[in-house]
Amino acid sequence: MSTTTTASARRLLAGSAAAAALLGGLTACGAADATTADGKTVVRYQSAPGSVDPLQLADALGKLPGIQLKKVGDVQGGPESLRALASNQVDISASAFYGAIAQTVATGVPIKAVVSSYGTNAKTGAAIVAKKGSGLTKDPHSFIGKKVAVNTLGANAEAVLDTWFAKGGLTQAQIKKVTLVPLPPLNTAQALKNGQVDAAYVGVGQLKPIGEAVPIDTIVKDSDVVGYYNGGGLSLRTDWIKKEKKADKTLVAGVAYAIDYIESHDRADVLKIYDTWLTDNGYGDQVEAVDKNWNGSTGVSSKGGVIADKDISIWLDWLGTRGDVDPSKIKPSDVFTNEFNPNA
Known part of the structure; x- marks a missing residue:
């Protein structure tokens, strides 16, 4: 955290x-x-x-x-x-x-x-995406020292990120070095493009418009971390x-x-x-x-x-x-x- x-x-x-x-x-x-x-x-x-x-x-x-x-x-x-x-x-x-x-x-x-x-569910969900060239990979350790955009703090995005980091072996001290940046979802693409954040937690519906604005890699889906859920x-x-x-x-x-x-x-x-x-x-x-x-x-x-x-x-x-x-x-x-x- x-x-x-x-x-x-x-x-x-x-x-x-x-x-x-x-x-x-x-x-x-x-x-x-x-x-x-x-x-x-x-x-x-x-x-x-x-x-x-x-x-x-x-x-x-x-x-x-x-x-x-x-x-x-x-x-x-x-x-x-x-x-x-x-x-x-x-x-x-x-x-x-x-x-x-x-x-x-x-x-x-x-x-x-x-x-x-x-x-x-099988139709939809959320994903952690990163700007190509950010150096971020499927290893959560690569997120140490990086900035991740979320729609708000203390909610779903933060819970999934914390869970993924912990499952990936990050210590609490290492998790503290990941900075979460609250941004309106419609502003996320511009923030990624301008380098204000390195990655973002977004709904899958945003993947296409964000990908049209800036080249991105999908790092991990929320269903990969916690399965399907309401x-x-x-x-x-x-x-x-x-x-x-x-x-x-x-x-x-x-x-x-x-x-x-x-x-x-x-x-x-x-x-x-x-x-x-x-x-x-x-x-x-x-x-x-x-x-x-x-x-x-x-x-x-x-x-x-x-x-x-x-x-x-x-x-x-x-x-x-x-x-x-x-x-x-x-x-x-x-x-x-x-x-x-x-x-x-």
Whole structure:
């Protein structure tokens, strides 16, 4: 774990703890916008540019009756989205890594993951890539002293990198010499091209556009390190869960439907519906990036994004080695619920 990543873990913990302390005083925030004149429940959310958002796709497919989505901005990573959820800036999180959700829950923040939204399977995943000539190889020791771009700190990319480094025989002292650099995914190609970073952890959908911008080598895939897995999902605050029983079921069922729709339809069919929704809702400027970067799959391996204990437990030991949580004091069932998923 690098010095950069240690600082990130502390920021995530501090941010989560502060959010927990503030949550009681903030739960009324936005209450005036809770319903529309025609009785729809307003759901505030954030999304990440450059990919198909399953919540937005659910709306595009007409699977969110009685719900009016209200976008309150874009988000770069799961930890940032979880802080927004805990402090009541949003009602449902964007996709967040299950390890980050577990860490947040362990600090006392009252949230629950409710549906898987991304992962790695035979269709899609992530990879560590390097600029040709960087000197980086499949031996993790070659990464010592190098800079690696990740979308955010304290999340999926960092967990896979740490796991790969450890499996490759790097000591903690050597891992500290690898610097992780948080960058928006859409900026990664330019950073590699300009030599600002030596390597990057990216979704496979980014491989083609990055390769068109700068010659790269694929060093290792995340599935080579940890196998196929559901990497993360959407979360709700427990107070919102208790208050909005009908909306809970609608949101989760809608996202579950969207996840299965993506996996059972051609990429072009999904984009036709999704791009139209983006344009009709004032986000037409995002269409080009989505069409260029999205690879056509969520990577979720379970029907309707149902969450399993293993989706959480795989990361608890990693969090324990970092000192972020005590694995003996948190169970996978503390982190998620399938209560609202019709596929459970």
